[in-house]
Amino acid sequence: MESSSSASPEDTNTVRLLAKGVLELYEPPLATINTHLKELTEKQETVQLMLTSERRKLEDLQNDASLDALLADIATNREKLTSISSTMMNLHKRVQSLQTRAANIEKAAKSRATGVGRPTSS
Template sequence: MAGSSPTTPDDVKTIQLLAKGVMEIYEPPLATINTHLKELTEKQEAVHNMLTSERRKLEDLQNDVMLDALLADIATSREKLTSISNSMMGLHKRVQSLQTRAANIEKIAKNKAAASQDRASKS
């Protein structure tokens, strides 16, 4: 205010009364709002903590499902390996049996050949 006069004691008193009145009007709602904000912040933190906990549980369950799938794969692979191993053992026994049989047939064939030669040389 360009042409205002110096502040008088009455003006100061009026300003103080106005300030006091404004404070009386706005201070209680502001205090209530502050209390509500604190309550909301606490509830928000509680909800955040619950969500974090639930997310961890869900992740643990998903990890359990993946682990169960891996364990099932291991069991299946073990069964396949056992089956292959048993097949290989069976084949090995058959090969040994065939080798023994081939050796016996060869021995018989040599004996027959020797017997034929003996007959041929005696005649």
């Protein structure tokens, strides 16, 4: 039996021819597949960039919507505050008027009380 390290020139030539045949058979489809993979990878990166850009735009729109909602809340709260302030001013004026009226009634009551106890001359 022969040792595997001592290959005959005929076996070596056969191996070379087989390798060349396999390369000729599979190299063009592999090159085409490689080209297609590169194209797909580039397209995928482009799509990813577009999606990222659209996501940022959407987030910006949502942030703008949130800001608009906050500004609307500010306007609503300002209207409420103005209404409350006006109501409080009206109540304050009414209290002052009632206090003045109460003081006048008290004075009139005192005047009557002191007028009733005086002797009348006849």
